[in-house]
Amino acid sequence: MNPSTAHVRIDLGERSYDIAIGAGLIDDASAWQGLPQAAAALIVTNDTVAPLYLARLQASLAPHYRVVHVCSLPDGESYKTWDSLNQIFDVLLGKACDRKTVLFALGGGVIGDITGFAAACYMRGVPFVQVPTTLLAQVDSSVGGKTAINHPIGKNMIGAFYQPERVVCDLGTLQTLPPRELSAGLAEVIKYGPIADMAFLDWIEQHMDDLLARNPQALAYAVKRSCEIKAWVVGQDEREAGIRAILNFGHTFGHAIEAGLGFGVWLHGEAVGCGMVMAAHLSQRLGWVDAAFVQRLTALIAKAGLPVTGPALGAEVYLHHMRVDKKAEAGGIRFVLIDPPGSAVVRAAPDAMVAEVVEACCRA
Numbered sequence: 001m002n003p004s005t006a007h008v009r010i011d012l013g014e015r016s017y018d019i020a021i022g023a024g025l026i027d028d029a030s031a032w033q034g035l036p037q038a039a040a041a042l043i044v045t046n047d048t049v050a051p052l053y054l055a056r057l058q059a060s061l062a063p064h065y066r067v068v069h070v071c072s073l074p075d076g077e078s079y080k081t082w083d084s085l086n087q088i089f090d091v092l093l094g095k096a097c098d099r100k101t102v103l104f105a106l107g108g109g110v111i112g113d114i115t116g117f118a119a120a121c122y123m124r125g126v127p128f129v130q131v132p133t134t135l136l137a138q139v140d141s142s143v144g145g146k147t148a149i150n151h152p153i154g155k156n157m158i159g160a161f162y163q164p165e166r167v168v169c170d171l172g173t174l175q176t177l178p179p180r181e182l183s184a185g186l187a188e189v190i191k192y193g194p195i196a197d198m199a200f201l202d203w204i205e206q207h208m209d210d211l212l213a214r215n216p217q218a219l220a221y222a223v224k225r226s227c228e229i230k231a232w233v234v235g236q237d238e239r240e241a242g243i244r245a246i247l248n249f250g251h252t253f254g255h256a257i258e259a260g261l262g263f264g265v266w267l268h269g270e271a272v273g274c275g276m277v278m279a280a281h282l283s284q285r286l287g288w289v290d291a292a293f294v295q296r297l298t299a300l301i302a303k304a305g306l307p308v309t310g311p312a313l314g315a316e317v318y319l320h321h322m323r324v325d326k327k328a329e330a331g332g333i334r335f336v337l338i339d340p341p342g343s344a345v346v347r348a349a350p351d352a353m354v355a356e357v358v359e360a361c362c363r364a
């Protein structure tokens with residue numbers, strides 16, 4: 001691998017693995033050295049990413065496998081379903097793939113989540129490698145082993161914790177990302193500052209123009225530092241019994257926005273960005289951060305090209321959707337709140353206070 005490639009270790013005992021971060025890794029056959037030996041690989045991708053990167057990945061995998069199969073799914077969150085999962089199993093079974101077959105997830109978080117879940121299920125578990133091609137997937141979804149598909153009643157409700165063998169982030173793929181998707185990924189980058197590292201938040205503020213301009217050095221540092229923080233959290237709490245929940249800063253309000261508007265109207269990262277503004281306001285009402293912190297975070301999220309005012313769905317609609325969030329316990333809503341900046345806690349808050357925050361943060 002190119003010596004400028006950065007490596008971050010996810011420390012999980014026998015399930016530990018490396019995240020490689022660098023430009024051009026998709027073309028680098030050495031990026032796949034040391035994976036479990038197998039005769040066959042299967043690349044799972046989608047119809048948008050395949051024309052951009054599939055041939056290049058096939059070429060660099062060729063020296064390692066006798067055969068490289070492909071399953072290209074339709075693009076979109078609405079295809080994160082049983083049907084798509086079955087299409088992957090159809091290829092695996094149709095091609096008589098054995099239990100050593102290595103799955104490669106080439107795409108954003110949708111492809112990563114569904115491929116990981118397919119790998120967890122096929123023959124009770126086969127190895128898989130994440131090759132994330134969106135910023136959101138490189139800094140969040142490809143790392144940590146959460147895999148899932150959606151159910152019509154709820155997003156990501158059917159899934160498993162199942163760690164990849166390796167994550168390979170080719171920073172070059174971020175150059176073709178639509179601007180709206182880049183901004184959505186920046187929401188998850190910004191998230192790591194308030195919950196864990198205010199020096200990183202300072203750095204993001206200083207480099208937001210570079211990140212929006214897709215400066216390779218800025219992207220490389222943003223992905224690496226985000227992965228380091230995620231590795232630190234996941235290494236302590238693989239299955240979200242405690243601290244891992246802080247990675248959901250902004251996600252409780254964000255979930256209500258996504259569900260209230262209908263999934264897909266706002267991107268996940270857009271809802272998280274606005275949700276972080278709301279969670280910061282709630283933290284301020286509880287006396288844990290000051291107005292200057294809320295303003296600072298709001299300005300940064302806006303600069304990233306993300307909405308900072310929520311849709312006016314009404315406080316009751318927000319509360320309803322937040323009650324079915326995965327973090328809710330016995331119907332009680334739990335929020336990731338900042339206390340103090342650089343550190344997060346998971347707490348309940350009075351409905352009336354939450355409703356005030358929603359009303360204050362929504363467009364009339």
Ligand code: NAD
Nearest residue numbers: 048075108109110111133134136137140141146173176177
């Ligand atoms: P996505 O996978 O839908 O990708 C966004 C869009 O970008 C898609 O249209 C995709 O085809 C396209 N695309 C991908 N790479 C591209 C590239 N290099 N150039 C051009 N276009 C490209 O969305 P996402 O934001 O990557 O991921 C969102 C998903 O991730 C959601 O399903 C969410 O639930 C999940 N998620 C999972 C975790 C986790 O821990 N497992 C964490 C956060 C989000």
Ligand code: GLY
Nearest residue numbers: 140144146244247
């Ligand atoms: N994206 C939140 C987590 O991985 O826990």
